Amino acid sequence: MVFDMLDDRSKQVLCAxxxxxxxxxxxxxxxxxxxxxxxxxxxxxxxxxMADLEEFGFLSQPHTSAGRVPTDRGYRFFVDxxxxxxxxxxxxxxxxxFVRQFTRKLEGIKNDLNVMFSEATNTLSVMSSYVGVLxxxxxxxxxxxxIDLIRYKGSNVVVILLTDEGIIKNRVMRVDPLVTxxxxxxxxxxxxxxFSGLILDDIRGMLVKRxxxxxxxxxxxxxxxxxxxxxxxxxxxxxxxxxxxxDVMDLPDFSNIARIKELSRAIKxxxxxxxxxxxxxxxxxxxxxxxxxxxxxxxxxxxxxTAPYKEGxxxxxxxxxxxxxxxxxxxxxxxxxxxxxxVSRTFRD
Amino acid sequence: MVFDMLDDRSKQVLCAxxxxxxxxxxxxxxxxxxxxxxxxxxxxxxxxxMADLEEFGFLSQPHTSAGRVPTDRGYRFFVDxxxxxxxxxxxxxxxxxFVRQFTRKLEGIKNDLNVMFSEATNTLSVMSSYVGVLxxxxxxxxxxxxIDLIRYKGSNVVVILLTDEGIIKNRVMRVDPLVTxxxxxxxxxxxxxxFSGLILDDIRGMLVKRxxxxxxxxxxxxxxxxxxxxxxxxxxxxxxxxxxxxDVMDLPDFSNIARIKELSRAIKxxxxxxxxxxxxxxxxxxxxxxxxxxxxxxxxxxxxxTAPYKEGxxxxxxxxxxxxxxxxxxxxxxxxxxxxxxVSRTFRD
DNA sequence: ATTAGCACTCTCATTATTAGAGTGCTAAGG
DNA sequence: CCTTAGCACTCTAATAATGAGAGTGCTAAT
Numbered sequence: 001m002v003f004d005m006l007d008d009r010s011k012q013v014l015c016a017x018x019x020x021x022x023x024x025x026x027x028x029x030x031x032x033x034x035x036x037x038x039x040x041x042x043x044x045x046x047x048x049x050m051a052d053l054e055e056f057g058f059l060s061q062p063h064t065s066a067g068r069v070p071t072d073r074g075y076r077f078f079v080d081x082x083x084x085x086x087x088x089x090x091x092x093x094x095x096x097x098f099v100r101q102f103t104r105k106l107e108g109i110k111n112d113l114n115v116m117f118s119e120a121t122n123t124l125s126v127m128s129s130y131v132g133v134l135x136x137x138x139x140x141x142x143x144x145x146x147i148d149l150i151r152y153k154g155s156n157v158v159v160i161l162l163t164d165e166g167i168i169k170n171r172v173m174r175v176d177p178l179v180t181x182x183x184x185x186x187x188x189x190x191x192x193x194x195f196s197g198l199i200l201d202d203i204r205g206m207l208v209k210r211x212x213x214x215x216x217x218x219x220x221x222x223x224x225x226x227x228x229x230x231x232x233x234x235x236x237x238x239x240x241x242x243x244x245x246x247d248v249m250d251l252p253d254f255s256n257i258a259r260i261k262e263l264s265r266a267i268k269x270x271x272x273x274x275x276x277x278x279x280x281x282x283x284x285x286x287x288x289x290x291x292x293x294x295x296x297x298x299x300x301x302x303x304x305x306t307a308p309y310k311e312g313x314x315x316x317x318x319x320x321x322x323x324x325x326x327x328x329x330x331x332x333x334x335x336x337x338x339x340x341x342x343v344s345r346t347f348r349d
Numbered sequence: 350m351v352f353d354m355l356d357d358r359s360k361q362v363l364c365a366x367x368x369x370x371x372x373x374x375x376x377x378x379x380x381x382x383x384x385x386x387x388x389x390x391x392x393x394x395x396x397x398x399m400a401d402l403e404e405f406g407f408l409s410q411p412h413t414s415a416g417r418v419p420t421d422r423g424y425r426f427f428v429d430x431x432x433x434x435x436x437x438x439x440x441x442x443x444x445x446x447f448v449r450q451f452t453r454k455l456e457g458i459k460n461d462l463n464v465m466f467s468e469a470t471n472t473l474s475v476m477s478s479y480v481g482v483l484x485x486x487x488x489x490x491x492x493x494x495x496i497d498l499i500r501y502k503g504s505n506v507v508v509i510l511l512t513d514e515g516i517i518k519n520r521v522m523r524v525d526p527l528v529t530x531x532x533x534x535x536x537x538x539x540x541x542x543x544f545s546g547l548i549l550d551d552i553r554g555m556l557v558k559r560x561x562x563x564x565x566x567x568x569x570x571x572x573x574x575x576x577x578x579x580x581x582x583x584x585x586x587x588x589x590x591x592x593x594x595x596d597v598m599d600l601p602d603f604s605n606i607a608r609i610k611e612l613s614r615a616i617k618x619x620x621x622x623x624x625x626x627x628x629x630x631x632x633x634x635x636x637x638x639x640x641x642x643x644x645x646x647x648x649x650x651x652x653x654x655t656a657p658y659k660e661g662x663x664x665x666x667x668x669x670x671x672x673x674x675x676x677x678x679x680x681x682x683x684x685x686x687x688x689x690x691x692v693s694r695t696f697r698d
Numbered sequence: 699a700t701t702a703g704c705a706c707t708c709t710c711a712t713t714a715t716t717a718g719a720g721t722g723c724t725a726a727g728g
Numbered sequence: 729c730c731t732t733a734g735c736a737c738t739c740t741a742a743t744a745a746t747g748a749g750a751g752t753g754c755t756a757a758t
Contacts, residue, residue, distance in 0.1 A: 029720055044732050047721070065720045065739045112522075150499070150509075158509055160499075246613045249606065257598065257606055264595045378751055393701050396752070414708045414751050 005056060011081065012039055013049045014058055018070045018078040022326055025252050027067035072291035072325060075303070079288050079329050099338050106346040116346065117241045120319065120339055125244025128335050129251070130323030131267065134241040135277050137316040140201035147191050149184040157184060164197075240270050253324035259301065263322070266298035280306040281315040286337045291325040301325065305332040307340035311347040319343065354405065360430065361388055362398045363407055367419045367427040371675055374601050376416030421640035421674060424652070428637050428678050448687050455695040465695065466590045469668065469688055474593025477684050478600065479672030480616065483590040484626050486665040489550040496540050498533040506533060513546075589619050602673035608650065612671070615647035629655040630664040635686045640674040650674065654681040656689035660696040668692065 006014070016037040020028045030046040033039070039046070050068050053059045058074040061067075070078070102123065109115045117134050124132030143164035150158045155177045175184075195203045245267065254260050267273060276296055280287050289304045299322070306320040319340045321332045355363070365386040369377045379395040382388070388395070399417050402408045407423035410416075419427070451472065458464045466483050473481030492513035499507045504526045524533075544552045594616065603609050616622060625645055629636050638653045648671070655669040668689045670681045 027720090031720080042732050043720095044722095044734095045730085048731090051722080061721085063739055064722095065718095065737085067720065158507075160507055246610070246617050249610050249613070255606060257604060257609070260606070260609065261595070261598050264598070268595050376751090380751075391701050392751090393703095393753095394699085397700090400753080410752085412708055413753095414706085414749095416751065 006053075009039060009041075010049050010053060011077075012037070013046060014053055014070075014074060015078055015081065017050075017053075017059060017068055018074060021070055022328055025326055027062055027069050029067035032067065070326075072293065075290045075325055075329070076293070079290065079333075082329060082333070083286075083288075095334055095338050099342055102339070103342045103345050106342055110346045116343075118243070120343055121241040121243040124319065124321060124335060124339050125247065128321055128323070128328075128332055129244070129247055130321045130327065130332065131242065131244045131248050131263070133243075133267070133273070133277065133320040133322060135274055135281070135318040135320075136239065136241070138201075138274075138278065139204070140199055141281075141314070141316055142200045144191075144195050144198055144200055144203055146196065147188050149188045151181040151184055163200075240274055242267055248323070251324060253326055262298045262301060266296060266302075267322075269298075272296060277304075277306060277318045277320055280320075281308045281318045283308060286333050286340075288329065288333065303327045303329075305329070305336045307336045309340045309343040309347065311344070316344075316347065355402075358388060358390075359398050359402060360426075361386070362395060363402055363419075363423060364427055364430065366399075366402075366408060366417055367423060370419055371677055374675055376411055376418050378416035381416065419675075421642065424639045424674055424678070425642070428639065428682075431678060431682070432635075432637075444683055444687050448691055451688070452691045452694050455691055459695045465692075467592070469692055470590040470592040473668065473670060473684060473688050474596065477670055477672070477677075477681055478593070478596055479670045479676065479681065480591065480593045480597050480612070482592075482616070482622070482626065482667075482669040482671060484623055484630070484667040484669075485588065485590070487550075487623075487627065488553070489548055490630075490663070490665055491549045493540075493544050493547055493549055493552055495545065496537050498537045500528075500530040500533055512549075589623055591616055597672070600673060602675055611647045611650060615645060615651075616671075618647075621645060626653075626655060626667045626669055629669075630657045630667045632657060635682050635689075637678065637682065652676045652678075654678070654685045656685045658689045658692040658696065660693070665696065 013033060016033050016039075017028050020032070020036065030043040030050060033046050034041070034043050050059060053074075054061065054068065057071055058077055059068040060071050062069060106116055106119065109119060113136070117136055121132040121134045124134075144161075145164050146162040148158075148160040148162075150160070155175055157175050157179075191203075195206075245264065248254055248263070249260060254263070273296075276299075283306070286305060286307045289306070291303060292300050294300055294302070294304065301324070302322055303325045304320055304322050305327070306318050308315040308318050310316055319336055321327075321336050323332065362382060365382050365388075366377050369381070369385065379392040379399060382395050383390070383392050399408060402423075403410065403417065406420055407426055408417040409420050411418060455465055455468065458468060462485070466485055470481040470483045473483075493510075494513050495511040497507075497509040497511075499509070504524055506522055506524050506528075508522060540552075544555075594613065597603055597612070598609060603612070622645075625648075632655070635654060635656045638655070640652060641649050643649055643651070643653065650673070651671055652674045653669055653671050654676070655667050657664040657667050659665055668685055670676075670685050672681065
């Protein structure tokens with residue numbers, strides 16, 4: 001396929017252009033290539049090759065007398081080469097050390113998921129200087145294990161939710177004052193016996209269904225109980241973790257305000273980005289989406305590098321970096337991979 | 350004082366310039382004033398007045414042949430006039446209705462503080478199109494009432510904290526496996542009997558002190574208990590609620606990227622902004638800080654409108670709007686006031 | 699005290715000009 | 729047949745020149 005339409009030297013030229021442009025965002029000319037990436041031929045030759053590459057759609061010219069700039073397709077080729085040659089793992093000496101240290105750091109805070117997730121997102125963005133994003137496990141991925149309902153001061157109830165993955169969530173909610181602690185315990189027992197081992201989302205569905213089906217049969221209390229359960233289980237806060245939106249403004253790619261607004265808008269629309277990234281939770285390893293490959297309008301000028309994190313073999317959520325298409329893919333890929341590995345590892349225990 | 354150095358017509362001219370400039374950010378000329386704000390005199394007269402106002406430091410010219418622009422001092426005068434004439438309450442018919450509706454909305458979600466706070470911040474920013482900020486109650490403001498420590502699955506402990514203000518916070522933490530539920534109950538009892546009615550911050554200080562003083566005397570378990578307490582009470586998440594950073598970019602005042610970065614930086618530095626705003630928590634009613642009056646470097650080009658929200662008479666935290674100095678102060682002041690009122694009202698029950 | 703009139707100033711948009719970078723093409727050389 | 733030197737050509741971006749327009753400050757008259 002694509003790899004075959006180019007001879008070795010063409011590939012080298014393409015990669016040279018991409019690397020140079022990633023390094024600094026100025027159109028790269030033929031003379032510059034020969035100086036910086038000695039391929040043993042003259043500018044004229046490079047020019048010919050570049051013309052070909054342009055014809056294939058890997059490069060383009062901002063205007064007639066400028067150098068070349070990679071197209072999204074050009075980046076794609078570059079990334080595929082990167083991923084194929086496994087050059088990605090070249091930085092493993094650094095990476096190994098990083099994974100070790102960072103895993104230890106996560107160990108220390110893993111009992112508070114929110115803290116752990118924001119730490120991961122932060123690290124990602126700080127080290128890459130792109131925008132770090134993390135999608136927490138979605139309800140449809142979480143297995144229910146045990147629930148406790150504890151009456152608390154008047155009509156408040158503390159819900160403590162324990163899942164198979166060891167995730168503990170807790171929240172306070174309000175119930176009808178008529179519901180006693182005893183009732184709550186009964187409700188909890190009911191939930192625990194009926195639904196243990198099932199997935200949160202399904203449970204919620206089942207509850208709603210039961211509520212409808214047997215509305216007439218069940219007594220008031222039970223009906224109320226179901227309502228409590230449903231509330232208790234709606235933990236989907238539609239929340240995602242984002243970090244680095246500020247530092248990204250220092251990149252020349254975001255020197256014009258329209259770009260920043262695009263990015264902000266895309267991130268602000270949590271639902272869309274959640275849906276988008278969630279699709280990668282089943283993927284194997286690091287995935288890259290480049291510029292116009294992106295289904296979301298506002299992200300057409302950006303690239304996304306994602307990797308799922310897992311609990312054992314089951315995918316839990318997604319970690320991602322969002323940056324300009326002119327992104328340091330090598331770094332981004334290994335960073336996302338490493339952080340995903342750390343988080344997964346922490347989940348395992 | 351300041352009010353006396355200007356005759357009535359001068360004040361009118363100043364206010365006209367400010368209003369016009371707030372309305373659209375273009376230097377306003379003498380001719381324009383006579384057209385839009387009929388004061389019964391000619392452009393030439395206005396010119397004379399404007400020259401005076403400039404001498405006093407209320408107006409300035411971007412360049413010789415441009416119209417006038419308000420200085421920060423000019424805005425200050427305008428705002429003081431606004432606050433003095435109580436014109437602020439002119440919009441009360443709208444305001445009243447808003448307060449009623451919004452209070453009801455808050456009622457529905459007040460049992461989850463996080464939700465309530467972000468709702469308040471959101472509303473503020475959406476309706477004003479500036480950046481909404483909310484400082485949650487700080488540990489030194491929260492009165493301890495009761496704590497529960499519940500062992501949960503292995504070495505996890507659920508901490509449920511109840512305060513005088515009815516704030517319930519809960520979190521999961523990890524303790525030494527040797528500590529039993531019985532120990533935890535004893536610890537909780539100890540805390541409840543010793544510290545009820547005191548302020549969180551003080552309690553923490555006392556705990557630390559005890560830990561030091563009696564280190565040798567107390568047995569291992571007690572020492573561990575103290576440690577648990579301290580952890581349990583460190584609820585200061587240094588978190589603030591921010592909303593509207595995105596929409597603010599649409600304002601012409603933020604068309605250049607430096608401004609956005611300034612604003613982002615200021616907000617990102619949560620500690621600074623927290624400290625800054627916290628100083629207004631004891632103030633009475635709405636306060637306005639304009640441009641260079643601001644102690645924080647990054648906020649010198651911005652204005653802040655703040656108001657404390659209270660539980661009864663005790664100030665709890667602060668609500669604020671951050672926007673350009675060319676801010677619609679009338680709107681901002683009444684919005685911040687209204688939202689603060691709603692939040693306070695919700696706290697009362 | 700106010701105002702009409704006018705000269706003056708400064709900005710901003712428009713146009714012209716030029717240096718520089720980089721290309722594409724052609725023709726010569728291995 | 730691939731490579732390369734040479735050269736004309738193209739396009740940009742920076743700089744300068746020009747002029748219209750807006751708004752002022754000042755003066756002299758009311």
